[in-house]
Amino acid sequence: MLILSFTLILLLGAYLAGLTGALTGLGGGVVIIPLLTLVFHIDMRYAIGAALVSSIATSSGSASAYVREGITNIRVGMFLEIATTIGAVTGAMIAVYTPVNLVAIIFGLTLIFSAAMTLRKKNEHAETEGSPLAAKLKLNGSYPTPSGVVHYNLRNVGGGFSIMTLAGILSGLLGIGSGALKVLAMDTAMRIPFRVSTTTSNFMVGVTAAASAVVYLQRGYIDPAIAMPVIIGVLAGAFTGTKLLMRLNPKKLRLIFSIAITLVALQMIYNGLQHKF
Amino acid sequence: MKLSDTKINDRGIEIFIGRFLRWGVLSSCAVAIAGGILYLVNHGMEVMPDYTVFHGEDAGYTSLPGIIKGLETGSAKEVIQAGVIILLATPILRIFLSLISFILEKDRLYVFITAIVLCIILGSMFGGLKI
Numbered sequence: 039m040l041i042l043s044f045t046l047i048l049l050l051g052a053y054l055a056g057l058t059g060a061l062t063g064l065g066g067g068v069v070i071i072p073l074l075t076l077v078f079h080i081d082m083r084y085a086i087g088a089a090l091v092s093s094i095a096t097s098s099g100s101a102s103a104y105v106r107e108g109i110t111n112i113r114v115g116m117f118l119e120i121a122t123t124i125g126a127v128t129g130a131m132i133a134v135y136t137p138v139n140l141v142a143i144i145f146g147l148t149l150i151f152s153a154a155m156t157l158r159k160k161n162e163h164a165e166t167e168g169s170p171l172a173a174k175l176k177l178n179g180s181y182p183t184p185s186g187v188v189h190y191n192l193r194n195v196g197g198g199f200s201i202m203t204l205a206g207i208l209s210g211l212l213g214i215g216s217g218a219l220k221v222l223a224m225d226t227a228m229r230i231p232f233r234v235s236t237t238t239s240n241f242m243v244g245v246t247a248a249a250s251a252v253v254y255l256q257r258g259y260i261d262p263a264i265a266m267p268v269i270i271g272v273l274a275g276a277f278t279g280t281k282l283l284m285r286l287n288p289k290k291l292r293l294i295f296s297i298a299i300t301l302v303a304l305q306m307i308y309n310g311l312q313h314k315f
Numbered sequence: 316m317k318l319s320d321t322k323i324n325d326r327g328i329e330i331f332i333g334r335f336l337r338w339g340v341l342s343s344c345a346v347a348i349a350g351g352i353l354y355l356v357n358h359g360m361e362v363m364p365d366y367t368v369f370h371g372e373d374a375g376y377t378s379l380p381g382i383i384k385g386l387e388t389g390s391a392k393e394v395i396q397a398g399v400i401i402l403l404a405t406p407i408l409r410i411f412l413s414l415i416s417f418i419l420e421k422d423r424l425y426v427f428i429t430a431i432v433l434c435i436i437l438g439s440m441f442g443g444l445k446i
Contacts, residue, residue, distance in 0.1 A: 042359035045351070081369035091399060095343075098336045098405050106333035108326065116413060117428055123435040130439070176424065244336075244406035245432070251403050252440045256378065258371030262395035263364070266351040269402060273344050 041263070044078075049267040051077075052092065056275020059096055061288045062295045063156055063236060065243065066092035066272045067214035068149060072302045074264070075142070075315065082138045082315050086213035087259030090251040092272045093215040097244035099276050104237040111179045114192070114230070115238045118202045118223070122246040125206020130250040133211050134257075142310035145212050149303035152218035153296035160232040161225050164190035171195045172228075181234055190231050198228040210250035215243035328416040332409060339405030343398045350394030357391055407436055 055069035067089030074085040104110050133141070168178050168191025180189040192198075201223035209216040217239050224235035254260060309315060376382065376396045385393025410433050417425040 039363045040359065041361050041363050042355055044363045045355060045359070078366070080366040083369045084366050091402065094402050094406060095340060098340045098402075098409075102333045102336035102340070104333075105329050105336070108329055110329070112329065112332075112413065113425060116410075116425060116432065119410075119432045120428065120435070123432055123439075127435060127439045176422075245410060245436075248403050248406040249436050249439055252436070255399070255403065258373075258377050260376070260396075260399060261366070261372055262350070262376055262392040262399070263354065264366070265399050266347050266354065266395045269344055269347045269398065270351065273340065 045263070045267050048073075048264065049271045052268045052271025053275040053278075055092065056096060056272035056277075057279045057282075058275075058291075058295055059272070060100065060276045060279025061283060062292045063217065064152055064295070064299065065215035065217050066096050066268075066276075067212070068152065068299060070268060070272075071145060071213065072306060076302070076305060076309070080264070082141055083259050084261050084264055086133075086141075087251075087254050087261065088264045088268045089213035090247050090254060091260060091265045092268050093209075093213070093247040094244050094251065095269050095272050096276050097215060097240055097242075097247065099273055100280065101237070101241040101244065103280065104240060107182070109181045109233055110237045110241045111177070111181075111230070111234055112241070113175075114177050114179070114224070114234075115241045117175060117177060118199065118220075119242055119245050121199045121202035122206035122209070122220070122242055123249040125203040125208075126210035126246045126250040127253065129207040129210020129212075130253040131210075132207070136211065138315045139310045139313050141211065142306050142315050144208075145214075146303040146305075146307035146310065148208055148212060148214070148216070148218075149299055149306070152216075153299040153303070155218040155222065156292050157296055161229065161235075162232050163229070164188050164231050165193060165229045166191060168192045169195060179234070181231070188231070190229075190234065192228045192230060194227045194229070198223040201227055206246055206249075209243075209246050210253075213247075213250075213254075215247060217243060328413075328420075331416075332412055335412060336405060336409060339401065339408070343401035343405065346398035346401060347395055350391050350396075350398060353389075353394060354391035410436070 051073045055066040059066045070089045070092050071085045074080040075082055172178055172192035172195050178191045180187050205216040205219035220239035221235050224230040225232055382393050382396050414429040417429055
């Protein structure tokens with residue numbers, strides 16, 4: 039295949055990844071890794087490098103809008119980034135000693151978990167009683183809604199912190215943003231309202247991914263010829279996706295996409311077990 | 316970006332960080348497009364390299380001095396990689412900005428927390444984790 043056609047196909051794939059990512063909340067890496075490994079048979083390590091680049095692009099791109107709206111809780115993000123960056127660097131170090139086929143299997147399992155997480159019921163409830171630790175760390179916050187400002191408090195800071203460390207490890211090992219786990223930590227464990235936890239998770243993905251990406255860049259995982267169409271395509275797709283999001287209800291789309299992702303995940307696990315990577 | 320005439324508070328900082336993230340992403344994308352066009356003009360009609368076996372990238376693409384050296388010779392791949400570096404630098408510089416803003420707010424606890432995050436990232440950059 040010619041470099042030109044490879045670049046154009048990848049550009050289109052990255053565009054679709056950015057688009058579905060913005061509409062469903064699943065990050066770009068979820069589409070990029072299977073596209074590169076299952077369709078192009080590119081080595082998993084190049085795919086991880088490309089996925090990290092796409093995670094940072096989508097995170098910074100969409101976080102810029104949410105932060106300005108004042109929904110993101112910057113203090114919660116910064117505090118939990120201690121956990122995710124330690125995890126991410128650890129994950130990037132573990133990756134050297136992990137066989138590629140095992141990485142593919144872990145990736146498949148994470149995909150299935152993420153797909154299930156996008157379909158579950160969301161916590162919209164603002165907690166009135168937080169834990170003393172949350173108050174001490176100044177994590178409680180507020181966000182604007184059409185019906186006025188909502189104040190919320192946090193619980194279970196320790197539990198959230200531990201899940202975040204795991205999210206960081208997976209993100210460093212697989213190159214994905216692991217947004218689903220981040221939301222689980224904030225939404226389910228710490229009881230942060232859904233809108234705040236998704237936007238704060240998005241805000242954190244860039245820093246988490248950058249922590250492991252510097253390791254991967256130095257190891258030669260990031261190929262410029264693959265990274266170039268991925269950056270451009272994912273950003274353009276995410277931009278279109280956020281515009282579209284205001285006009286359509288993504289509920290059905292989320293279901294269809296979750297089923298598709300699960301099938302892809304099973305294929306990844308199967309190939310991993312067959313040692314095809 | 317007029318930070319000076321805005322009162323230093325969480326809201327003003329949020330708007331500033333939001334703008335900063337957007338500029339980082341857009342400039343990285345612009346550099347990647349420029350490098351991409353150059354790359355396709357020079358190599359578009361060549362057969363795609365074999366990515367099925369991992370061999371790792373050359374030093375020219377994996378270190379800052381290597382990339383800067385390549386930029387001087389006008390190599391397309393190094394231009395793209397410079398775009399990747401801008402993309403990676405955006406969230407890291409964002410932490411620097413947060414650190415400065417917490418210092419201005421005199422929020423000692425968060426100056427400390429932000430400094431920890433920064434140390435972890437700088438440690439992974441310079442800590443010889445190349446293995």
